[in-house]
Amino acid sequence: MTTTRSAVALGVLAGLTAAVVRRARTISAVAPELRQPDLWLPLSIGSRLELAVGRRTFGARVTEPVAGVTVTRSDVPGGQDVFGYEPAERTGGALLWIHGGGTVLGRPEGDSELCSRMARDLGIVVVNARYRLAPEHPFPAALDDLLAALRDLHARAAELGVDPARIAVGGASAGGGLAAAVAQRATDEGVPVAFQLLVHPMLDDRTVLRRGTPGRGRLVWTPRSNRWAWTAYLGHEPRADERRPYAAPARRLDLSGLPPAWIGVGDLDLFHDEDVAYARRLEAAGVPVDLHVERGMYHAAELELQTTVASMKAFQQRVFAALGAAVGSRAA
Structure with missing residues (x-):
């Protein structure tokens, strides 16, 4: 014994x-400056219990808006509520911002500091949208909510001092993937979108089906989390055949006519390959696209390190500069 x-x-x-x-x-x-102690924790989401824990921690995150911006909350007809961030001086541009969280957690209040800073520094109106989360509300619930928010932004453009021809959509992680889907559906439905800002976007459910690239997707957002989140969002396990338009933006065959895009991703990110492939396909379809790949960066590293680490501050400045060049008159 x-x-x-x-x-x-x-x-x-x-x-x-x-x-x-x-x-x-x-x-x-x-990258040495990004090696944080919490990277040693093998965190992922693969069950309802783990999702509940995630929603109480990361999903409950709240940030405070910066000074110099007027913050309002309003309900969207046919959608959820949105937070508006209006700068004292406006350029006429606007952004519909979509939070991340794998489509299964997160809320707009977590991005209040970021959205208010975009509004203040770029002189644009930022609308930070809430959307229904999976698995309680699978596709197309989130997309429907976000299209309603975009249409509402257009409807209120005059009162907000916004030029309807200078409205961008953007988001990070799952929010970036949803922004790409919004841009596709808006283009098909004749709702103007001037630019898409895709920060390490979650674009392709087929990544779940592929053998992973060594060294990628082992930190923060893992293949296990990705499989669970896509299954929750789609309402079924990812499979070779997915016929529903907009369910996974990378599955769209014809990318011509979509708005110009900025795509940024780390080379250690699980989404690296799908993001680079999408950027190349946009370019091949004649869509102006600026792709930035950050060396030594894992998924969403800039979320907590943008104010303390030079490389992440520079990454975030690239985001601001791209948005400012597209719909504002100045960059941070």
């Missing part, structure tokens, strides 16, 4: 040691 217990203990210790070694190897690929 003692020998058996010793063997089990040695086996457990060997397994833990191997896991630590693998994690150390993964973190060694991260």
Whole structure:
């Protein structure tokens, strides 16, 4: 009995040691300034229980708006509520911003600081939209809410001092993927969109079906989380055949006629390959696109490090500069 217990203990210790070694190897690929202690935690979402925990932690995140911006909340006909951020001086541009969270968690209040800073620094009106989350509300619930928010922004353009020809859509992670879907559907339905700002966007459910690229997708947003989130959003496991338009933006065959785009992603991000492929397809279809790949960056690293790490501050400045050039008159 003692020998058996010793063997089990040695086996457990060997397994833990191997896991630590693998994690150390993964973190060694991260840019030195981005190596945070929490990267050692193997966090992911793969069950309702883990989703509930995520919603109480990351999903409950709230940030405060910066000074110099008027913040309002309003209900959208046929949609959810939105937060508006109006700068004292306006350029006439606007952005519909969509928060991330894998389509399964998060809320607009978490991006109040970012949205208000965009409004203040670029002189644009930013509308930060709420949308229904999966799995309680699978596709197309979120997209319907966001199209309603975009239509409402156009309807209120005059009172907001916004030029309807200078309205962009944008988001990060799942919000970036939803922004790409909004741009596609808006184009098909004749709702003007001037620009799409796609920050490490979640674009392609088929990534779940492909063998992963070594070194990518091991931090923050993992293949396990990706499979669970896409299954929740689609209402079924990702599969080779998905016929519903806009369900996964990367599945659209004809990308011609879509708005100009900026796409930024880290080279350690699970979404790297699908984002680069989408950028190349946009370019091949004649859509102006600016692609930035950040070396040594894992998924959403800029979320917490944009004010303390020079490379993440520069990454965020690229986001602001692209948006400012597209619909504002000045960049941060």
